[in-house]
Amino acid sequence: MAAVVAEVPLVADAEFAMGMEFSSREAVIRAMKEYAIRRSVDYRVYESESLTFYAKCTYYRKAWLAKQKSVEKIFRGWKASYEALLIWFEAICHKEPSAIIHFEIMPAYQGDDLVYDIRDGNNNIVPIAFAIVEGETSDVWHFFLSNLRQHVVTRDGVGLISDRHESINAAVARSNGAWSPPIAFHMFCIRHIESNFLRKFKVPYLQKLVVNIGYSRTVREYKVHYKRLRERDEAYTNWLNRILREQYALAFDGGYRWGHMTMNLVECINSVLKGARNLPITALVKATFYRFNELFTGKRSEAEAWISGGHIFSELVTSKLHANQLASGNIQVNCLDRKNEVFEVREMPNGLEYAIDLCRYRCDYGEFQVDRILCRHVFACCANQRLDWQGYVHDVYKMDQV
Template sequence: MVSQDHQQLSSAVICESILQMVTADPTISVSVLIAHIRSRYTYTTTYRKTWIAKQKAIERIYGNWEESYKELPRWILTFKHYLPGTVTDIEVGPFIEDGQRVPSKAVFHRLFWSFQPCIRGFDHCKPVVSVDGTWLYGKYRGTLLMAIAQDGNGHTLPIAYAIVEGETSYGWFFFLSRLQMFVTPQPNLCLISDRHESIKSAVRRVNSNWHHVFCVRHISQNFMRTFKNGLMKDLVTNMGYAMTQPSITYFRRQISDWSQDAVKWLDDIPKEQWLQAYDEGRRWGHMTTNLSECMNNVLKGTRNLPISSLVQATYYRVTAKFEERGTQAQAMMTSGLIYSNKIIENLNKERAMSNSHEVVIHNRAHSIFTVKELVRPPSGRPVGTFKVDLDKRWCDCGEFQALHYPCSHVIAACSFIHHDYMMYVSSKYTLQCIFDVYKEEFPAIPLQSYWPEYNGIELCHNPAMRRDPKGRPQSTRIHTEMDQREKNTHPKRCGLCRNEGHSKNKCPYRPDAPNRN
C-alpha cells in the first residue's frame, strides 16, 4: 500500500467519496474518513485535506454558510407557526453597503430560542439550572450558550439556547435576561456556572432572585493556577463537596497549615456560592457544570454546521429525547413503579447502611432522634452519632438536606418508630413527575413546501465573524488543571508495529524507511 498522499486525490474528489457517509452522520470523525479513503484509493490523505473535503460535503448537504443565515428567519417563522409557544428573540444590526444603510437587509448578531415543551417540562425538574458556553467550529466564529436542567431520573434537559458573538458580558446578559423572562421566571432557582467575570456581571445586571453558585471544579482549577499544588487542589475540591461545616473546618485547617495566602484566597469567595454545607440544599447535590458539558459533547458534531442546520439539530435531537424518555417513564409507571430506578438504587444503599445504626435517644414530642453508627461507613470516615429532626428535615450528616431524600440515619429513625421513610423523598424523584417533564410532545414540522412564506428583511452574515480560512479550527477541548488524569504506567508503543522503543515516525517497518530491506 502506498502511504503518501497523491496530488490528484484532491479535496473535491474526497468530497464526492465521503458525501454519503457525511449525509448519514455529519458528526463522523475525520480519522474515520481518512481510513475510508485509504481503503478505497490505497492512499493516506492528510488530515487537513480530509477536513476541507468534509466541510465541502457539509456545504453540499446543508447549504453554504451565507445562505444559511438567509434561511434562518424562515426557520424561526416556521417554529412559531408549527410549534406554538416557541420563544425566539433575534438581535440584528444595520447592513452597510457603499457607506449607506440598506433597509431591506440586516446583519446577524445574536439569537435566543427555547421550545415550549422544554419550558413546561422544567416546572417538573429540579429547581437547578446549569449554564455554559461552547465554541462554534464552522466558517463563522461564535459561541453557543445553553441552559440545562435535570429531571428526577438524572437525565439532562436543555431548556434554552443562544448563539452570540462570544462569552462577553453583553452576550451573557442577552442570554440570561431572556432565560429569566421567558423560561425560568420561578423564584429562588439555583444557577450554576463557572466564575467567568462576564457571567457574574450579567447576573448582577439581570437583578434576578437566582441563587448564583459556582462550579467547584472551576474553583479548584483557578486555585491550581494560583498556587500550583495538586494536593491542596484536591483538598479544595473535598472542601466544596463536604456536606457538614465541621468537615469544611477540617479541610480548611489543613490548607491553612500549608499556606495562609491560600486560605485568604478561598475566604474571598462567598461560602454560600461554593460550599455545599452552606447552600441550604439549593444545589440538590450538583456541584459542577457537568450538566452543560454533557450537552456540549452531545452537540459537538453539530457545532461545525451552518447556523440554520445547528438550530434545526436542537429541535430534532430534543424531540427524539422527549419521545424516548416519555415512553420509558410511562412504561415504568404502567409496571407499578412509583420512583425512578436511580433513586430506588440510592435508597437501597442507604437502607442497607441503616441496618448497622442504633437509635439511642428519641424525643417523641418533636420527632427528634439520636442515631449512632455501629460500623464504619463505606466512605471511610470514623463512626459517629447524628441528630435527626424529621419535622425540620434535618440530619447532622448533611445528606438529607442536600440531596432531598432520606439518608441512612433518617431511615434508621423511621424504622425505629415504624414510619414510612419514603414520605421524605422529594416528589421530583417520582415517575409521575418525571413523566410530566416529557408528557407534552413536539409537533412535527412538515415538508418545506408547506411552510409559510417569509417576507421580512434579508438576514446576512457578519463579515467580522469570518474565521481565518487557513488551516482548521481546533475542535478538541483544551485540557486544563481541572482535568484530572492518571499517570500512564505502560510504556509507549509504536502506532504501526506496536513495538516499544520508538514512534511511528521512526518505525523501521514504514514503507519509506531508509534502512528497510
Template sequence: MATKKIIAICQSGGEFETNKDDGSLFYTGGEAYALDLDHKTQLKDFKRELAETFQFRAAALSIKYFLPGNRKTLITISKDKDLKRMVNFFKDTDQVEVFVVAEEVDVAAPNVSNMPASRSSRTTVSAAAVPSDVPVDVMQTDDAIVLDEPIETTPLGACSFSNEDRHRRAATQWENIITGVDQRFNTFAEFREALHKYSIAHGFTYKYKKNDSHRVTAKCKTEGCPWRIYASRLATTQLICIKKMNPEHTCEGATVKAGYRATRGWIGNIIKEKLKVSPNYKPKDIASDIKREYGIQLNYTQAWRAKEIAREQLQGSYKEAYSQLPFFCQNIMETNPGSLATFSTKEDSSFRRFFVSFHASISGFHQCRPLLFLDSTLLYSKYQGTLLAATAADGNDDFFPVAFAVVDEETEDNWNWFLTELKSALSTSEQITFVSDFQKGIKNSLIEIFGNECYHGYCLRSLAEKLNKDLKGQFSHDARRLMVQDFYAAAYAPKIEVFERCAENIKAISIEAYDWVIRSEPEHWANAIFGGARYNHMTSNFGQQFYGWVSEVDELPITQMVDVLRGKIMELIYRRRLESSQWVTRLTPFMEDKLQLEMSKSRSFQVALAHTSTFEVRGGESVDIVDIDHWDCSCKGWQLSGLPCCHAIAVILCLGRSLYEYCSRFFMTESYRLTYTESINPIPNVEKPERSELHEATIVTPPPTKRPPGRPKLKSAESADVIKRQLQCSKCKGLGHNKKTCYRVNGVGVEEPETPILTVLGTEEPEGSS
C-alpha cells in the same frame, strides 16, 4: 536525438497465477515472439502486429501492463498516449510486462489465478533506451489540477483494474457527455460542467475565448490544434445549445500542461453524493478517494475546501442561513406553540445572537429540580461563534436540555441577554440554583436579572484550575495533590466544622493557598455555607451528552444546526417517555438504588425519641439528631441530596411510615413521566424556506469575524483528573527541571528560574460523595 528502439518479447498460450503469500500475479507457459517498439509506434500498428502474431482480431485486443514494483494492479492501454506513457514510465527500467487479452473472452480481475491461457498473451519489453526529450504524460484525466495550490497527479493506470474499474467507468461515462452540434443544456453552468468533464475524459486542456451570460466559446489550449466549441442560448427558449463544434485534435490528446485547472466546485460535485450519505466524510478520506478513483493528488487543505463547496451545495449557503433566521424563529413558535425563539443583530444588520427554548423543555423543567447548569462551547462553523446552554437534571439524574443560544462571542453582555431570555421563557417565581463558571461575567447578570430569586453556585472544576494558576510558588507533587484534595473535601463538607478543618489543612501547606480559598467566596461553592440546593452537583458541565451533540453538528449552517439539535432533543424526549412507561418503582431507578443503599446502612442504628418529632440516632460512636417533621438531619445528607439519609431512614422505619413520603417529589417516577409528557414537533422547510416579502425584507448578514486557523479546542469531558507530576532534578532536588538543565553549576547555585505551576484540571471527588 536518434530514436532508439526497444525489443518487445511476446508470449502466448500461458496463464496467470496468484502468489498466495502476497497476492501478486505471475504468468507461466506460452510461446515467445519478438517485436520492435519505440515511442513513435502507433497503438493501431502495435495491435495489428500482435494480432498477426497471435491470430487475434486487432479490434478485440485489450492491452494492460504492470507499473514498476506493483504486481497486483493492471493498467489499461486504450490510446496512443497510453502506449507512449508506458514506454516513458519504463525508460530507466530494463523490463516491463504487458498483457494482451481478447475482449470477447471474459477476463477476470487480476487477483484471479485461473485466467484463460488460450486467449491471453504477455509482451515483455526490454527498454534498451528511450529518447530523453520525450515528454512524459503523467495522467489521462486531469493534467495539473489547481485548487488555489498546485495538485500533484498520478498515472491514470495507478488505480486497480477490475470489472468495475472506477477510473475507467468515470472516463467512459464522460467521454460522450458532449455529443456535438444541437446538444442542449438547461443552463450555462450545466454546459461548462459537461465541458470540464469531457476534457478530463479525453485528456486535453482548453481555454475560454468567450464566457459570459450569452455565449461560451472554448478552444484547445495547444497552439494550432483545431478543436473548438461554441454554445449560446437557443432562440425563444432558456435552453443552451451547441451551435458549432470541431471535435478533431491534432495535438494527439494534448500533452499535460500545468495551466489546466479543476475548480473546487468540480471536486465538490464529485464528493457531493458521498457527503450526503456520510456527513463526517473527512478531508483525508476525500483526498484518498479522489486519488484512487481519478488519479488526482489533493492535499488536506484542497480536500477541505472542496468539502466546504460540496456541503454548501447540499445544505445551502452559510450566509443565506443567517437571513433565514426571521422565518426560522417564527416557524419554531408556530409549529411548537409555547416556545420562545428570538434573535438580534448589530447596527450593521450582522448576526449577533439567537435564542431558543422549546415548549416541551419549558414544561418539562417545571417537573425537575430548580437547578440549572450554565455552560458554553465553541462552534466549529465558518463564522465560529459560541453556543450558550442551560441544562437541568431530571428525576433520574440525567441531563435535560432547557434552552440554548448561538452568539457571536462569549461576553458578559451576551450572557446577560441569554439569562434575560431564559427568565422570560421559564416565567417562574421559584428560586433557582444556577451552577456556572465564576469567570464569565454571569454573577452580575444573575444578580441583575433574578435578584434574590436565585442562588449561584461556582463550578468546582473551574475553581480548582484557578487555584493552581493563581498561586505562585514551588510545591512538590504530593503537596499540590493534598492541597487540591483538601480543597475538594472542603467543598463537599456538609458541616461548617468539617469545612474549617479542611481549610486548616490547606493552610498548613501554604498560607497563600489558604488566603486564596477564603477570598474565593466559599458561600458560592462550599456545601456547608451555600444557601441554595445543588444536590451535590458541583460542576457546570453536567450535560456532556448535549455538548457532544453540538460538536457533531457545529459545522452546519446555523438554522440546520439548530434543527438537528431540535431533532435530537425530540428523540430524547420520546425515548425517555417510552422507557419510563415500563418502570414499576415509585422512585426513578437511579434514586431507588440510592435509597436502597442508604437503607442498608440504617439497619444497625438505634433510635431514641428526644422531643416530639426529634430523634436521636446512634451508630457506633456517632450520634445524629433527626427532625422528622422538618426533614432535617445533623449529618446534612437529607438536605443536600433530597433523599432521606441513613439516620432519617432508621427513624422513619422505626415509626412504621413509608420512606417515599419523605423523598423529594422531583425523584418520583410520576414527576419524571410528567417531565417528558410534551413533545417537540418537526419544523418544515428548514433548508428551503418559502419566505414572505416581509421575511425577505429582513436581511441578516453573518458576523464579521470568521473562524481563525486551526480547530478550536473542544471542551474536555468530565472525568476524574489528576495533577501531573512535575519534573524533579536528581542532582539538586529542585523542581521544574532535570539534571541536564540544572541551574546549579559544580554545586554552586545560580539564579533559579521560576518554576511554573502545572495546570490543575480537577481532582477526584472525595470518597463517599455523590
C-alpha cells in the same frame, strides 16, 4: 494567523496576509472572529496580552475547503441559510403556538467599518434556552439569562451553577435580583475553582483538598479540610475566602445545588450536538431541535416504562434509597421529641452520633439536606417510630414529576 497595529482593510478575497495592519488589538480580534464565522473554521488562542494576540487555525486549509464545499452542497450556503432561518422559525410557531422565538440582530463589521444590509454574522440568535453567540460577554450573558428567567426558569428558589467568568458575574449583578437570593442562588463549579487555584499557586498536590472542601456536606467536615489547607499556607485559604462559602461548599449552599458540584451535566450535552457547531445556521438550529427532540422522546419512553412497572421514585434514586435502607440496620435511635420528630442516632460499632430533625429535613450527616434524599440515619428513625419514610423524599424525585 497573526497581525499587528494600523489601518489597512482586508484584501479582496477576505484572506489574511503577511504585513496586514489594524487600528487596534480589538480590531484584530474582531477580524479573527469574522474570518472564523465566514470560513467556518476554528482557531486556538496561544497568547493574549495587552499588546499581542496570537492564534492559529486548527484545520489545514485544503481540508477546510473540501469540507466547506460538502457542507454547502448539502445545506446551501451561509447567506441562503440565514434567509431561511426566519421562515423556519415562523413554521415552528405556526405548528406549536406556545413556542417562543426571541432574537436580536446586531450590527456587523468588516474590520473597523460598519456593514449595512446583511444579516447578523456574529450568530447572536437565541432559540429558547440555546444561545448561538459571538462570545462570552456581559451583554450576551445578560441577554441569555434575562430570556431564560422570563421564558424557562419561572419558579423561585433555583440554583445557577457556572464557572467564575467575569461576564457571568456581571450579568447576574445587573439582573435586578432575578438571579440573586431569595429568588435564585448563583453558585460555582468546584472543578473550575480547583483549576483557578492551580493556576494561581501551581500546587497540584493540594487540588484534591480544595475539591474536598467544596464537597464537604457538614460544617464539621468543612472545618477539618479548611484547617488542613490553612496549615499548609494561609495564602491558600485567604484566596479561597474571596469566594462566598455558599457559592462553592455543599455544607453552606442551603440545598439549592441538589448535590451537583460541577457543570458536567451541561458538558455531557456536547455529545448530543457533536458535529453540529460548524453547520450553516439553519442546519445548526434544526440539528439542535431534532436531536434534543429525539433525546427527550427516548427519555420519556424510559420514564413511562419505569412508571408502568409500579415505581414511585426514579430509577437512580430508588437504588440509592434501597442501599441506604439496608445500611440502617446497625443504628441505635433515641427519640428526643416524637411530636416534633427530633432524634439522636448512634452508628454501631463505630459509635458516631448524629442529630436528626425530620420536620426540618436535616441530619448532621449532611446527605438529607444536601441531596434531599433519605440517608441511613433517617431510615433508622422512620423504622424506629413506624413512620412512612416515603413522605420524606422530595417530590422532585417522584415519577410523576419526572
